[in-house]
Amino acid sequence: MSSLAATLSDSAVITKRNLIKVKRVPDLIVFATLSPIMFVLLFRYVFGGSIQVPGDISYAEFLLPGIFAQTVVFGSTVTGASIAEDLQKGLIDRFRSLPMSRSAVLIGRTIADAGLNIISIAVMALTGLAVGWRIHTSVGEAVGGFLILLLFAFAISWLMALVGLLVRTPEVVNNASFIVIFPLTFVANTFVPLETFPSVLRTFAEWNPVSSVVQSARELFGNTVPGAPTSDAWSLQHPVLYTLLWVVIILAVFVPLSVRAYRGTASR
Structure with a gap:
């Protein structure tokens, strides 16, 4: 079997293992879906009445793409916490003793977590409707x-995944992730129009990739108003392209770094 075929086969096995774990620990699904539902209801009915959205569009249609983006970004932190937990429990040592691809553990973990994000988005979409x-x-x-x-x-x-390999304790991964991701998802066009931001924060928000993800979703879902005031920043004039550039850059940097960190961890 070729190296690529072996990696894909091993990754499929790890993905299946992680999805079975979710099935056996349903709390993961429950809390992954309750949080976005809570955010949708809170912002729609508690804060929605005081937030003015430019143009003829309801706050619900402005809000949901932002909630989608926030939820999937926060959902990605599960990867780091899960890898740190596997390291802590010695599971990585057991994987090391098996004749399997080193990168398969990380590939399987990230694909399984993408499956969790699909479930979260489906639940949020139904709530949004x-x-x-x-x-x-x-x-x-x-x-x-x-x-x-x-x-x-x-x-x-x-x-x-790289954070989880370097930190090694799920609690620290969660705390570190919250410190970084929380401001990234709030200093953006997630919940309020950028026109309401002070000038310095607005500039940051315009080039924040979370803002381009949200703007991409709004445009592709038709949750924008033609002719409504928009940012002049290139990132929000071409949000899909800007988002894809960020995806390529992040993967190009962190996939090899994560695989290298995993190999270094597994060799100890």
């Missing part, structure tokens, strides 16, 4: 919107 969110574009464009969200989350999963 219940509170007034609608898609106004074609099926192909809508699928493209969901794919952009999942691709970006998949890239962030590899970044978090």
Whole structure:
């Protein structure tokens, strides 16, 4: 069997193992879906009445793409915490004793977590439909919107994989991730229009990749208003391209770094 075929086969086995673990620990699914539902309901009904959205669009349609982006980015932190937990429990040592590809553990972990994000998005979409969110574009464009969200989350999963390999305790991974990801998802166009930001924060938010992910989803779902004021920043004028550039850069940097860190960890 070729090296690539062996890696793909081993990755499929690890992916299946991680998905079976989710089935046996349903708390993972419950908490992964309750949090976005809570955010949707809180922002839609508690804060929505005081947030003005430019143009003829409901706050629910403005909000949901932002909630999608926030949830999949936070969901990617599961990768780092899970890898740190496997290291802590000695599972990585058991994988090392098997004749398997070194990168398969990371590939299988990130793919399985992408599956969790798909479930979270499906639950959020149903919740969004219940509170007034609608898609106004074609099926192909809508699928493209969901794919952009999942691709970006998949890239962030590899970044978090490196964090999990370096930190090694799930609690520290969660705390470190929260410190970085929380401001990234809030200093963006996630919940409020960028026009409300102070100038310095607005500039940061315009080039924040989370903002481009949200803007990409809004455009592909048809949750924008033609003629409404928009940012002049290139990143938000071409959000899909800017997001894809970030995905390529993150994967190009963190996939080899994560695999190298894993090999170094496994050799100890």
